[in-house]
Amino acid sequence: MAARVIDGKAVAAALRAEVAARAATLPYAPGLAVVLVGEDPASQVYVRNKERAAKAAGFASETIRLPASASQAELLALIARLNRDPAVDGILVQLPLPAGIDPQAVIRAIDPAKDVDGFHPDNVAALALGTPFLVPCTPRGVMKLLAAAGIAPRGARALVLGRSNIVGRPMAALLLAADATVTIAHSRTRDLAAECRRAEILIAAVGRAEMVKGDWVSPGATVIDVGINRTAAGGLVGDVAYAEAAAVAGAITPVPGGVGPMTIACLLENTLIAAAARR
Numbered sequence: 001m002a003a004r005v006i007d008g009k010a011v012a013a014a015l016r017a018e019v020a021a022r023a024a025t026l027p028y029a030p031g032l033a034v035v036l037v038g039e040d041p042a043s044q045v046y047v048r049n050k051e052r053a054a055k056a057a058g059f060a061s062e063t064i065r066l067p068a069s070a071s072q073a074e075l076l077a078l079i080a081r082l083n084r085d086p087a088v089d090g091i092l093v094q095l096p097l098p099a100g101i102d103p104q105a106v107i108r109a110i111d112p113a114k115d116v117d118g119f120h121p122d123n124v125a126a127l128a129l130g131t132p133f134l135v136p137c138t139p140r141g142v143m144k145l146l147a148a149a150g151i152a153p154r155g156a157r158a159l160v161l162g163r164s165n166i167v168g169r170p171m172a173a174l175l176l177a178a179d180a181t182v183t184i185a186h187s188r189t190r191d192l193a194a195e196c197r198r199a200e201i202l203i204a205a206v207g208r209a210e211m212v213k214g215d216w217v218s219p220g221a222t223v224i225d226v227g228i229n230r231t232a233a234g235g236l237v238g239d240v241a242y243a244e245a246a247a248v249a250g251a252i253t254p255v256p257g258g259v260g261p262m263t264i265a266c267l268l269e270n271t272l273i274a275a276a277a278r279r
C-alpha cells in the first residue's frame with residue numbers, strides 16, 4: 001500500500017495562523033531582523049519568504065542586506081547593534097555565509113535570548129541538557145510534523161541520517177527528549193542501508209539527492225525527508241528516492257511541500273517565544 005503523505009504546507013499554514021493569532025493579542029509587534037550577506041540565489045528566496053511570512057503574522061520585520069564583500073568585523077558590528085535594539089526580539093543570519101566569514105564566530109555573537117535559529121552554544125547546550133529554549137527551526141518543524149501525523153516517537157527506533165549542527169544533531173536531541181531510541185548515522189557509518197532498515201522513524205538530512213532508496217526503508221516506517229537538492233533540470237528532490245520509498249513506507253514527507261515550509265513557520269514561533277521571554 002502507498003504511504004500516507006504528510007502535508008507540510010498544510011501543517012505550516014496552520015502553525016503560521018496560530019502564531020499570527022497569538023501575536024495579535026500582544027501589546028507590541030514581535031520584531032525579527034534577518035541578515036543576508038551576499039547574493040546566494042536560494043538564500044535570497046528564503047530571506048524574502050521569511051520577511052513575507054513575518055509581515056503576514058503581524059511582526060515588525062526587517063531584512064538587512066550586506067554585500068558579499070562585507071567583512072566579518074562589519075557583520076559583527078551589525079549584530080552588536082541588533083543585540084542592543086530593544087525593538088528586535090529575534091536575529092537570524094542566513095546561512096551559508098560567504099567564504100572568509102566564520103559562521104561560528106557570527107553565531108556566538110548573537111544574543112542567545114534573540115537567537116531565533118537556536119544555533120548559539122547556550123541554546124545548543126540547553127537543548128542537549130533537556131531544558132530547551134530556542135530550538136533550531138527545521139528539527140522543531142519535523143517534531144511538529146510527526147505530531148500532526150499522529151506518529152509518537154516514544155519507544156520508537158529513530159534513525160537520523162546526517163550530523164549537521166542545523167539539523168542532524170538537534171534532531172537527535174529532540175527525538176531523544178521525546179523518548180525515542182535514537183541512532184545517528186553519517187558518511188562513516190558501516191552499512192547505512194541496514195541501519196536505515198532498522199528504523200521505525202527515518203529522518204534523512206544528509207544533503208545527497210535521493211540517497212535513501214526504497215529498499216533502505218522498513219515496511220510501514222515513517223520517512224521524513226529534510227533534503228532540498230536542486231537537479232540539473234532545475235527541479236527539487238529530497239534525500240530520499242520518493243517513489244520507491246513511498247511504496248514501502250507507512251508515512252512520508254514530500255519534497256517540496258514537506259519539511260521546508262515548517263522551517264519558516266517555526267522561525268515565526270521562535271520569534272514569538274523570544275519576544276515573550278524578553279518583554
Ligand SMILES: Nc1nc2c(c(=O)[nH]1)N[C@@H](CN(C=O)c1ccc(C(=O)N[C@@H](CCC(=O)O)C(=O)O)cc1)CN2
Pocket residue numbers: 045046092093094095096117137138166228236255256257258259260261262263264
Ligand atoms: N540561518 C539559517 N540558515 C539556513 C537555514 C536555517 O534554518 N537558518 N535553513 C536552510 C534554508 N531555509 C531557511 O533558511 C529554508 C529552506 C527551505 C525552505 C522551504 O520552504 N522549501 C520549500 C521549497 C522551496 C524552493 O523551491 O526552493 C519546500 O521544501 O517545500 C524554507 C527555508 C539553510 N539556511
